[in-house]
Amino acid sequence: MKSDIVRLKIGGVVTEKEKIIPGLEGVPIAESEVSYIDGEKGILEYRGFPIQELVEKSSFEENSFLLLKGRLPTREELTEFDNELKENRELKFRFIDILKSFPDMGHPMNVLQASVAILGMYYPIDDVEDEKEVERAVGILLAKIPTIIAAWNRIRHGFEPLPPRKDLSHSANFLYMILGKEPDDKMTNIMDASLICHADHTMNASTFTARVVTSTQAKPHAVIASAIGALSGPLHGGANEHVVRMLRAIGSVENVRPYIQNMIRSGSKIMGLGHRVYKVKDPRASILQKLAELYFASHGSTPLFEVAKEVEKYAVEILKDKKIYPNVDFYSGIIYEKMGIPTDLYTPIFVMARIVGWLAHWREQLVNNRIFRPTQVYVGEHGKKYIPVDQR
Numbered sequence: 001m002k003s004d005i006v007r008l009k010i011g012g013v014v015t016e017k018e019k020i021i022p023g024l025e026g027v028p029i030a031e032s033e034v035s036y037i038d039g040e041k042g043i044l045e046y047r048g049f050p051i052q053e054l055v056e057k058s059s060f061e062e063n064s065f066l067l068l069k070g071r072l073p074t075r076e077e078l079t080e081f082d083n084e085l086k087e088n089r090e091l092k093f094r095f096i097d098i099l100k101s102f103p104d105m106g107h108p109m110n111v112l113q114a115s116v117a118i119l120g121m122y123y124p125i126d127d128v129e130d131e132k133e134v135e136r137a138v139g140i141l142l143a144k145i146p147t148i149i150a151a152w153n154r155i156r157h158g159f160e161p162l163p164p165r166k167d168l169s170h171s172a173n174f175l176y177m178i179l180g181k182e183p184d185d186k187m188t189n190i191m192d193a194s195l196i197c198h199a200d201h202t203m204n205a206s207t208f209t210a211r212v213v214t215s216t217q218a219k220p221h222a223v224i225a226s227a228i229g230a231l232s233g234p235l236h237g238g239a240n241e242h243v244v245r246m247l248r249a250i251g252s253v254e255n256v257r258p259y260i261q262n263m264i265r266s267g268s269k270i271m272g273l274g275h276r277v278y279k280v281k282d283p284r285a286s287i288l289q290k291l292a293e294l295y296f297a298s299h300g301s302t303p304l305f306e307v308a309k310e311v312e313k314y315a316v317e318i319l320k321d322k323k324i325y326p327n328v329d330f331y332s333g334i335i336y337e338k339m340g341i342p343t344d345l346y347t348p349i350f351v352m353a354r355i356v357g358w359l360a361h362w363r364e365q366l367v368n369n370r371i372f373r374p375t376q377v378y379v380g381e382h383g384k385k386y387i388p389v390d391q392r
């Protein structure tokens with residue numbers, strides 16, 4: 001890039017100087033009522049409710065209703081919403097046949113992205129402004145994503161998927177389909193709390209992607225498939241998988257300092273640390289660390305937890321001037337690992353949660369929609385003379 005300063009031309013008239021903001025840092029792109037972050041104070045709220053209170057008192061189902069509809073449900077509304085999800089969990093056998101045709105080595109995030117696009121062919125939506133159709137699309141996407149993740153996990157190992165159960169909650173049913181046995185209450189509650197923690201997070205890269213695709217009036221399956229692609233990157237949701245791989249590579253508390261020094265020296269980013277908005281420890285990282293402690297107290301700990309705490313201690317010590325602290329991805333993976341969930345399913349679990357936020361933003365974007373069409377700074381050449389191929 002030659003210059004980050006440009007004269008902005010509107011209607012052929014040079015009006016003012018504009019600066020490119022790398023990564024659009026601090027640039028508001030929409031008004032939103034879905035969630036709120038104060039990065040200096042470490043505050044996160046969904047629809048005005050502190051995240052800590054929702055994690056402690058709510059459930060995945062209730063929190064999803066809250067994010068999608070903007071208010072807490074009555075008992076009847078919650079039961080109806082819950083039943084809707086239960087009714088939508090199953091996959092058609094032809095859809096399962098398609099999953100069986102994917103390569104065994106396919107990363108579950110690729111499978112999920114493709115599967116969501118395919119769902120759009122099975123459950124087309126004609127009018128994104130028809131409230132009934134919107135509700136139907138939301139129910140289908142929310143309910144079927146856990147079934148797809150679990151089905152793929154069995155299919156890739158040569159087993160038939162386990163059919164979802166209607167007598168279990170969203171989190172318990174997912175764990176049952178993954179692990180092949182009913183989870184205990186603690187495991188279910190911790191998965192539920194983790195899903196709530198990941199449900200929305202203002203204008204992050206995947207939510208912005210969802211908003212951009214929504215603005216074209218694309219259908220919700222295209223919106224969600226695009227957002228899944230954005231979330232898969234290691235700088236975004238993909239970090240949770242990389243954190244656990246890094247902790248395994250470190251191996252022991254003694255190895256933490258040399259390993260981290262090496263990473264810093266080579267200019268590598270330490271996965272699960274740092275955030276564009278938080279200048280203190282991400283409140284979700286604190287919640288997940290507490291949940292990990294709770295879970296390990298009853299189910300036995302993992303050496304990775306001690307390694308993780310030492311990484312946090314040392315990294316914060318040497319990176320404190322840059323205000324680098326653990327983010328949501330730092331402690332989630334070690335909980336899932338202890339539950340027996342395969343490492344490459346951690347980011348798909350993030351999708352199970354974040355789809356709620358994406359769909360809430362989809363609905364919000366449609367209310368006052370204008371297609372996203374930013375501008376660029378052209379730094380290429382002009383008026384070049386074309387030379388025929390055999391004269392070059």
Ligand code: COA
Binds near residue numbers: 234237275327
């Ligand atoms: N490890 C080491 N240094 C880090 C770091 C990390 N995880 N995250 C940021 N930094 C350093 C950068 O090297 C940079 O230093 P410099 O000013 O000397 O060049 C400074 O902190 C600012 O980082 P920058 O990359 O500009 O911040 P960003 O807002 O563009 O990026 C993240 C934010 C989250 C992408 C970034 O912190 C990161 O890559 N973290 C690791 C991946 C991760 O955990 N992602 C999940 C996010 S929820």
